[in-house]
Amino acid sequence: MQILGPTELSHRILNGDLCTSCGACADLCPYLKSHGVKIANVFACDRETGRCYAACPKTGVDETLLSETLFALPWKDAPLGHYRRLYMAKQGPKTPKGNYQNGGTVSSLVIAALEQGVIDKAVLTGSDGIMPRPRMVTTAGQVLECATSKYIAAPTMARLNRAATEGDRNLGMVGTPCQMTGLASLRTNPLARSDFEDPMGMVIGIFCTWALSAQGLFSYLERQEIDPLAVRSMDIPPPPAENALIALEEEVKELPLDDIRKLVLPGCSVCPDMTALWTDLSVGALEENPEWNTLIVRTERGEALVDRAVETGLLEIQPISQTSVDNLTLAAANKRKRALAARERLGMLDPAFQKPVEVQPKQTIMGFK
Amino acid sequence: MSPLTRGNPGETHLMMGNEAIVRGALEAGISVAAGYPGTPSSEIIETLAKISDDIYTEWSVNEKVALEVAAAASFAGLRSLAVMKQPGVNVAADFLMHLALSGVRGGMVIVAADDPGALSSINEGETRLYAKLMEIPMLEPGNFQEAREMTCWAFELSETLNMPVLLRTVTRLSHASGRVTLGKLPIPDRKAFFRFDGDMLDPMEGPIMTPPVGIKHQSQQKKLQQAAKLFEESPFNTYEGPESPELLIITTSICDLYSKEVVALLGVKDRVGVLKLGTTWPLPAQPVLSRLATTRNVLFVEEVQPFIEEAVKVLAAGSQLDLSSLTFYGKYSRHIPMAGEMNPERVTAALSTILRLESGPVSPVSKNYPGTSLPPIPPREISFCPGCPHRASFFSINTVLQLDNRQGFTCGDIGCYSMGMLPGGFFTLKTLHSMGSGSGLASGFGKLDKFGMDQPVVAVCGDSTFFHSAMPPLVNAIHNRSAFTLVILDNSGTAMTGFQPHPGLPVDTKGNQAPPIDIERVCRAMGATTRTCDPFDLKATQKQLLEFINGKEENQGGVKVLILKQACALSPKKRHTQSFEVAVDPDRCIGEACGCNRICTRVFACPGLIWDAENNRATINDVLCAGCGVCASVCPQNAIQRKEFP
Numbered sequence A: 001m002q003i004l005g006p007t008e009l010s011h012r013i014l015n016g017d018l019c020t021s022c023g024a025c026a027d028l029c030p031y032l033k034s035h036g037v038k039i040a041n042v043f044a045c046d047r048e049t050g051r052c053y054a055a056c057p058k059t060g061v062d063e064t065l066l067s068e069t070l071f072a073l074p075w076k077d078a079p080l081g082h083y084r085r086l087y088m089a090k091q092g093p094k095t096p097k098g099n100y101q102n103g104g105t106v107s108s109l110v111i112a113a114l115e116q117g118v119i120d121k122a123v124l125t126g127s128d129g130i131m132p133r134p135r136m137v138t139t140a141g142q143v144l145e146c147a148t149s150k151y152i153a154a155p156t157m158a159r160l161n162r163a164a165t166e167g168d169r170n171l172g173m174v175g176t177p178c179q180m181t182g183l184a185s186l187r188t189n190p191l192a193r194s195d196f197e198d199p200m201g202m203v204i205g206i207f208c209t210w211a212l213s214a215q216g217l218f219s220y221l222e223r224q225e226i227d228p229l230a231v232r233s234m235d236i237p238p239p240p241a242e243n244a245l246i247a248l249e250e251e252v253k254e255l256p257l258d259d260i261r262k263l264v265l266p267g268c269s270v271c272p273d274m275t276a277l278w279t280d281l282s283v284g285a286l287e288e289n290p291e292w293n294t295l296i297v298r299t300e301r302g303e304a305l306v307d308r309a310v311e312t313g314l315l316e317i318q319p320i321s322q323t324s325v326d327n328l329t330l331a332a333a334n335k336r337k338r339a340l341a342a343r344e345r346l347g348m349l350d351p352a353f354q355k356p357v358e359v360q361p362k363q364t365i366m367g368f369k
Numbered sequence B: 001m002s003p004l005t006r007g008n009p010g011e012t013h014l015m016m017g018n019e020a021i022v023r024g025a026l027e028a029g030i031s032v033a034a035g036y037p038g039t040p041s042s043e044i045i046e047t048l049a050k051i052s053d054d055i056y057t058e059w060s061v062n063e064k065v066a067l068e069v070a071a072a073a074s075f076a077g078l079r080s081l082a083v084m085k086q087p088g089v090n091v092a093a094d095f096l097m098h099l100a101l102s103g104v105r106g107g108m109v110i111v112a113a114d115d116p117g118a119l120s121s122i123n124e125g126e127t128r129l130y131a132k133l134m135e136i137p138m139l140e141p142g143n144f145q146e147a148r149e150m151t152c153w154a155f156e157l158s159e160t161l162n163m164p165v166l167l168r169t170v171t172r173l174s175h176a177s178g179r180v181t182l183g184k185l186p187i188p189d190r191k192a193f194f195r196f197d198g199d200m201l202d203p204m205e206g207p208i209m210t211p212p213v214g215i216k217h218q219s220q221q222k223k224l225q226q227a228a229k230l231f232e233e234s235p236f237n238t239y240e241g242p243e244s245p246e247l248l249i250i251t252t253s254i255c256d257l258y259s260k261e262v263v264a265l266l267g268v269k270d271r272v273g274v275l276k277l278g279t280t281w282p283l284p285a286q287p288v289l290s291r292l293a294t295t296r297n298v299l300f301v302e303e304v305q306p307f308i309e310e311a312v313k314v315l316a317a318g319s320q321l322d323l324s325s326l327t328f329y330g331k332y333s334r335h336i337p338m339a340g341e342m343n344p345e346r347v348t349a350a351l352s353t354i355l356r357l358e359s360g361p362v363s364p365v366s367k368n369y370p371g372t373s374l375p376p377i378p379p380r381e382i383s384f385c386p387g388c389p390h391r392a393s394f395f396s397i398n399t400v401l402q403l404d405n406r407q408g409f410t411c412g413d414i415g416c417y418s419m420g421m422l423p424g425g426f427f428t429l430k431t432l433h434s435m436g437s438g439s440g441l442a443s444g445f446g447k448l449d450k451f452g453m454d455q456p457v458v459a460v461c462g463d464s465t466f467f468h469s470a471m472p473p474l475v476n477a478i479h480n481r482s483a484f485t486l487v488i489l490d491n492s493g494t495a496m497t498g499f500q501p502h503p504g505l506p507v508d509t510k511g512n513q514a515p516p517i518d519i520e521r522v523c524r525a526m527g528a529t530t531r532t533c534d535p536f537d538l539k540a541t542q543k544q545l546l547e548f549i550n551g552k553e554e555n556q557g558g559v560k561v562l563i564l565k566q567a568c569a570l571s572p573k574k575r576h577t578q579s580f581e582v583a584v585d586p587d588r589c590i591g592e593a594c595g596c597n598r599i600c601t602r603v604f605a606c607p608g609l610i611w612d613a614e615n616n617r618a619t620i621n622d623v624l625c626a627g628c629g630v631c632a633s634v635c636p637q638n639a640i641q642r643k644e645f646p
């Protein structure tokens, strides 16, 4: 796959409304930066190739390369990707009490990785009201502060990029499939830098089918006469629930999920990955029991962490039912199919989408370059 | 002792046009001079402040106030001078309109310095039309000697007519030098006293005001007629050439020199005559009409507006001359360009066409000095100086507006920082007009949320511009609940025009102690939320600015003022001093491999930092680097290292 540069990224993805704010392109250089949940082009960069372009999960994903680099295996086009084990899992008896999304598997695994010294720090996603805020954590207490899902897409990868640039190594990270794809692409050292080191000690993905646009959600709430800044948290209960729960200071408001789904980022429609294919471990809800999680173990080091977490009482695992696996596989395959259809529709499979764009610089003054 | 204050009449000295004006004013015995800095006028007040203790000189807060300060002296019977560049006349115009009508007492001269070609301006305004609009007499010196003589005579004229007199100079006269023979310096003996108890209509003893307008306007017209009479006899209007020239050039100001030079170079002295007018408004009828009667072709050579061209055509139309036998060439016929400065080349081109000269246009420069053509100078970007705080400020403003990502923009204002519209200022400025109008526009933009505008609005202004004319729009914005952030680029002086002091500084025009006015306290008293940052601290500046434009502050919306305080790199107190020893660590700067795409030299682009293409890394130019250390915070690799000077 040809690696292009910031011009193509800005033109096709950022300005093309395909960006899902994963943050993979941001804070790698002085030009593209994340601020709040947005990605900003601070100054013009005219490089023809860039890590930003290579990192972006929307410009195209080189699955063969990712598979070979991360798993040392050829890519086989399976809906759940490479995995060693599948479990149902939840927090162990030693996991501190917390406000977890489902079984608390993610938080438990991060705490275990920190305690075991598998990682020194982890990049998670906390929040400020309903605004997601990427955070660097080192303690169990901080992990708990980041528990539960934030439904607004967050540039968590930008925080990781900053840490990696500052020289942090042995990092952990929890993120959605787009964030994890961006991270995986960066871990292939796309521009073959001589000083490259993989900063990751453990990569934990969470399942995802969509995320919301901050701007969309804010204006929707305003239309419902809810001050977005006064919202303390938002929850989407598992089906058959039909309403999202908006917790305010004094009351909890219910808003129809049908409305909320209209606020999904357009870029999510081209996302082919539901289970975070390019990770050590991936965690999602377990359809039949919201108190548990689905846990996909993809790598050896992921497996080792799960084992140690179980040993130390931070995790409980059980075999997963074949029905669950079948349902998950079907859901993942469907997401992939829908995404490819959407990519086709938007011309993203067209070879021209992988060619450099010619844009005239907008603002030049006669006599100046 | 400066030749300007030497009392040796008859001595000849090399003087700049502005110095010749100063000498003329001294010979007229002025007591008060006030102005606002602006190229090409600034040296006049500056020089007066330096050389004479007998005169009260003042850098006023703006040109209108300067005119008022000078008028007060005149009302009290003293001779006074008001000095400004052309846009300043626009600022002062309101008062001038009234002053022209009310009349003055002591001789009062307004020196207006125009800048044809906009060499140091952002417009190409023309002051001469004001003489007509304000109905006051105007003189235009055509050389250095005249600059002295006319200035001196202008005061007499003003007292004869009880009217302010306009003296119009241009960059090429004000800033060039020539020989000037000195006149006599008087012994100052005037005492200031304002008489006001005479008759309403007594110009010398009554109150000074414009009503009763009907009567005053009539007397103003009479005075102008009187001026026109005096101008008919004036030695400042001269003619050089054959008695009946094939072509008559009518010109004024510095264009006289160009015209005569070209006539001589083309060898057409026997065919072309040059009528130079020095007293250009009201137009002296007789000298012009009698010359028109001797020719069939007339060429007007003047800069900017066809001012004389129109006046002469009007005069001719009302005369006994047979117009059918006269052909007029000038701006209307497109023989002389409507915009830009005049120069010998342009006069040559016009003459060659009109006289159908065989050789076609010749360049007088190359003809004059054969073999002196130099290789072309490589084009260089106009940019801020090394260590200039504006570069750092614009870097931060641009960064923050981009981060905020709502297509926020910055309204520009007048000063060195106007260059913020260029690549060197990262194209930060999106509007640029007159002084103070950045804040006025921002005040207006800040009210458009009602119509769906959610772009953050920023305005910039310098410290001197703040006092000059940004305060009223700021008051306006606060009172009307507009919302924007004003960034005051406080570099402790009127840097662009040469560090004249302004009311924010603890010194006055002569360098004596004066009470400073604290910009931040003024803004706070007005009701703005204020903060001060050091623009060299990029991180703190950007954090504060983000807070301001993101409206996260305690009082959301409203007017925020961020003062970015750091002295100009060329300011007398900073020049030749360095805060840091700065060097690029060759091991850390990995060049193209970094991925930074040379942000230091390609984007931030301080002239003190250069790209060493051979070694593929940035390097400090020790001669140019001012040691501000800012580039160290721009490099993402921490390759630029700064060490504090002990």
Ligand SMILES: Cc1cc2nc3c(=O)[nH]c(=O)nc-3n(C[C@H](O)[C@H](O)[C@H](O)COP(=O)(O)OP(=O)(O)OC[C@H]3O[C@@H](n4cnc5c(N)ncnc54)[C@H](O)[C@@H]3O)c2cc1C
Pocket: A099, A100, A101, A102, A103, A104, A105, A106, A107, A108, A123, A124, A125, A126, A132, A146, A147, A148, A149, A150, A151, A152, A153, A154, A156, A174, A175, A176, A206, A207, A208, A209, A210, A211, A212, A283, A284, A285, A286, A293
């Ligand atoms: C936008 C979004 C959509 C999802 N969609 C599905 C789905 O369709 N099907 C499904 O099975 N599961 C989905 N999940 C995952 C699910 O909600 C739980 O995160 C997962 O089951 C783990 O539960 P837990 O109790 O172990 O998590 P916890 O222990 O509560 O930990 C949650 C972790 O998620 C991270 N996180 C929260 N919000 C974000 C975010 N916006 N971006 C990146 N990281 C974040 C936090 O860092 C935290 O570490 C989604 C999650 C998100 C954020």
Ligand code: SF4
Pocket: A009, A013, A014, A018, A019, A020, A021, A022, A023, A024, A025, A026, A039, A052, A055, A056, A057, A058, A155, A182
């Ligand atoms: S999707 Fe991610 S990598 Fe792509 S442009 Fe958006 S933030 Fe950057």
Ligand code: SF4
Pocket: A020, A153, A176, A177, A178, A179, A208, A209, A210, A211, A265, A267, A268, A269, A271, A272, A273
């Ligand atoms: S659906 Fe895909 S693109 Fe959208 S937030 Fe989830 S992982 Fe990212």
Ligand code: SF4
Pocket: B386, B387, B388, B582, B606, B607, B608, B609, B620, B624, B625, B626, B627, B628, B629, B630, B631, B632
């Ligand atoms: S320290 Fe850097 S920014 Fe400052 S003057 Fe020197 S080269 Fe320019």
